[in-house]
Amino acid sequence: MSAWSRRRFLGVGAAGVVGAGAVAVGLPALGALIPSGQPGLLLASQVPLPKRYATQLPIPSVLQPVRTDGTTDYYEITARPGMARLVAGHDTEVWGYQGMFPGPTIESRSGRRTVVTHKNELPHPTVVHLHGGHTPHDSDGYPMDLIAPLGGGTGGPGAGGMAGMAGMGPATAKPERVYDYPMNQRAATLWYHDHTMGFTGPHVYRGLAGFHLVRDDEEAALGLPHGPRELPLMIADRAFAADGSFAYPALDPSEVKPGVQSAYMNGVLGDVILVNGAPWPVAPVDRARYRLRILNASNARRYRLELDPQPPGGGGLLQIGSDGGLLERPIAHDAIELASAERFDVVVDFSRYPAGSSVRLVNRLGSGSTAEVMRFDIGSAQVSDDSRVPGGTLAKVEKLDASKAVATRTFTFIKSQNNWTINGQGYQPGQSLASPKLGQVEIWRFVSDVHHPVHLHLDPFQVVRRNGDAPGEFDAGWKDTVDVLPAEGVEVAVRFTDYAGRFLVHCHNLEHEDMASMGEFTTQ
Numbered sequence: 001m002s003a004w005s006r007r008r009f010l011g012v013g014a015a016g017v018v019g020a021g022a023v024a025v026g027l028p029a030l031g032a033l034i035p036s037g038q039p040g041l042l043l044a045s046q047v048p049l050p051k052r053y054a055t056q057l058p059i060p061s062v063l064q065p066v067r068t069d070g071t072t073d074y075y076e077i078t079a080r081p082g083m084a085r086l087v088a089g090h091d092t093e094v095w096g097y098q099g100m101f102p103g104p105t106i107e108s109r110s111g112r113r114t115v116v117t118h119k120n121e122l123p124h125p126t127v128v129h130l131h132g133g134h135t136p137h138d139s140d141g142y143p144m145d146l147i148a149p150l151g152g153g154t155g156g157p158g159a160g161g162m163a164g165m166a167g168m169g170p171a172t173a174k175p176e177r178v179y180d181y182p183m184n185q186r187a188a189t190l191w192y193h194d195h196t197m198g199f200t201g202p203h204v205y206r207g208l209a210g211f212h213l214v215r216d217d218e219e220a221a222l223g224l225p226h227g228p229r230e231l232p233l234m235i236a237d238r239a240f241a242a243d244g245s246f247a248y249p250a251l252d253p254s255e256v257k258p259g260v261q262s263a264y265m266n267g268v269l270g271d272v273i274l275v276n277g278a279p280w281p282v283a284p285v286d287r288a289r290y291r292l293r294i295l296n297a298s299n300a301r302r303y304r305l306e307l308d309p310q311p312p313g314g315g316g317l318l319q320i321g322s323d324g325g326l327l328e329r330p331i332a333h334d335a336i337e338l339a340s341a342e343r344f345d346v347v348v349d350f351s352r353y354p355a356g357s358s359v360r361l362v363n364r365l366g367s368g369s370t371a372e373v374m375r376f377d378i379g380s381a382q383v384s385d386d387s388r389v390p391g392g393t394l395a396k397v398e399k400l401d402a403s404k405a406v407a408t409r410t411f412t413f414i415k416s417q418n419n420w421t422i423n424g425q426g427y428q429p430g431q432s433l434a435s436p437k438l439g440q441v442e443i444w445r446f447v448s449d450v451h452h453p454v455h456l457h458l459d460p461f462q463v464v465r466r467n468g469d470a471p472g473e474f475d476a477g478w479k480d481t482v483d484v485l486p487a488e489g490v491e492v493a494v495r496f497t498d499y500a501g502r503f504l505v506h507c508h509n510l511e512h513e514d515m516a517s518m519g520e521f522t523t524q
């Protein structure tokens with residue numbers, strides 16, 4: 001058993017971390033830091049919770065380009081406040097793309113350039129990141145590349161921000177920014193969301209998130225379920241204040257100082273589960289195969305999703321894709337685990353259930369209200385279903401050769417006194433933690449104290465080892481976010497390509513991220 005095994009790692013504590021090649025930052029009170037369940041603290045709603053299974057699942061509309069030409073589709077999106085009816089007797093203000101939560105879905109064709117002009121009519125600066133996008137630095141949503149609020153507005157990184165950011169204010173920011181996405185990448189479920197320095201957590205919590213689907217010919221040729229039988233599912237937990245607004249324990253709601261009240265530093269957990277912005281919705285489905293593009297857009301909450309009841313014979317969640325698109329071949333799961341920002345593309349065959357029956361999507365990591373997610377009500381009509389899921393090969397997936405790695409780098413994610421650190425350091429804009437060469441395979445190791453969903457910008461990676469052993473059952477395929485469990489060491493193979501510049505490695509628990517669990521690397 002290697003020194004990377006979880007048991008050994010836990011057994012020898014700090015010495016194990018050093019032995020594993022991590023920076024010797026020490027692990028004070030490691031045992032006390034390891035939570036048993038969720039990475040965070042529950043914030044209870046101050047209103048009666050919405051009734052479960054009383055709303056139909058909304059499907060975000062697909063945004064139409066304002067213009068297209070031979071190579072490019074052009075879009076315009078305005079972030080602005082909107083209203084949603086989520087709890088009885090109150091309207092909830094959301095901050096949404098086009099005023100909606102989730103924002104409209106963008107659909108791109110692989111290889112066809114997509115240009116999105118984002119405007120900001122919110123009271124605070126914003127930044128937009130296309131999560132999973134293979135995007136040059138200038139359009140990647142670097143946290144200091146602010147879109148100023150149209151009407152001026154207060155707060156934001158320029159007014160205070162994270163420690164060590166003096167003078168990096170929004171002085172030059174304009175109320176709109178053009179994001180240019182080459183889209184030279186395979187079909188996958190991407191999402192776009194706020195990435196403002198120090199305030200990503202509260203911004204995404206208020207609703208700044210939407211799907212961006214990339215399609216390609218390889219996938220289209222498979223005959224997977226599509227059209228009304230392809231459902232994007234954005235799962236997010238929220239809590240509500242007494243007036244029906246989203247409750248968020250910000251340290252400073254005026255957005256001068258980032259972060260949350262110290263009790264919530266591990267993460268903010270809500271008691272209401274929203275899917276596509278609706279609490280515990282119901283989706284009417286045919287007795288046929290459906291493709292579910294599941295995204296965990298929660299700030300901190302992890303889910304273990306299962307169908308209840310399971311279909312006869314089990315394996316009800318047939319995984320066909322991960323963060324970075326199709327798997328080589330499908331994997332039948334009884335349950336899938338998702339940390340923040342992870343995507344699972346699954347096919348569910350509702351014809352395995354009796355006509356007229358109902359099946360719930362439940363969360364085995366939740367309790368009470370958070371143990372349930374949504375329900376599918378299966379029709380009784382005879383329907384035709386010409387979709388198929390190839391049992392053999394879905395797609396050609398290149399396997400990165402870890403033995404060819406030119407470098408191994410370790411990133412240790414650990415709590416410090418008042419913030420979160422990588423290799424002992426809170427985020428410092430402009431300071432690079434690594435300078436990988438474009439086109440070369442490297443091994444990046446992520447070491448944790450508590451739960452940290454670790455995300456890389458620019459390119460996806462492949463998990464090669466978990467605690468010295470084989471990858472876990474939810475690690476298959478191209479990933480851009482990996483669920484690092486407490487006191488783990490996860491090694492991934494990554495090869496950055498095409499774009500030289502500054503990019504981010506960070507924890508996607510948004511409370512950790514805002515409280516400095518972020519670093520930069522510079523590709524060259």
Ligand code: C2O
Binds near residue numbers: 131
């Ligand atoms: Cu989904 Cu750097 O973020």
Ligand code: CU
Binds near residue numbers: 413451453507508517
């Ligand atoms: Cu974290």
